[in-house]
Amino acid sequence: MEPDSGAKSLLLKNKFKNEYFNANLDMNFKSKYPLITGSLVLPIPHYPAFRIGAQAVVDSEKSEISKHVYAINFKQSDVQVHATLTGHSDVDLSVFQKFKDMKLGFRVGWRPDTRETSFGAALRYKTSPTGKVKVKIDQHCVVGLAYKLKLNSDACLALCTQFDGKNLENGGQKYGIMFKFGS
Secondary structure: OOOOOOOOOEEEEEEEEOOOOEEEEEEEEOOOOOEEEEEEEEEEOOEEEEEEEEEEEEEOOOOEEEEEEEEEEEEEOOEEEEEEEEOOOEEEEEEEEEEOOEEEEEEEEEEOOOOEEEEEEEEEEEOOOOEEEEEEEEOOOEEEEEEEEEOOOOEEEEEEEEEEOOOHHHOOOEEEEEEEEOO
């Protein structure tokens, strides 16, 4: 129950996973008709580096599938490639690579109905055994920076900012600080 609005909701999650498949079924009751999300991930026989998957979201109030996603994933040692097709039209491709203390990620996307392309890049660098720096940028030149420091086994400190690289003088920058204590 949300204290401000008094709205009630219930979320049920089910998961079954073994070496041959991973299945999820979530039911979100924000009204008397749940929003049902189901997903399934399977390995491809004789190709252990590949996985295929599908996800569907069903709006039971309207009795229709509101979203569907197909995916294929390739993972070999330190490289991972992930491709998705959403709604039989929107295409996304992501590539990730790990090299020593650095992880890199790139994403490109395309929506044929609007002819809109999107892309992003991210980097995570482990500066020390207790510190990490993260940098990300997208097609709109929005830049995110973060530094996370693990103070001890129970505490960590994180500082972050996000700003529009094209309009630095216009304001709108976001800043954050987090201190987490306990497990």
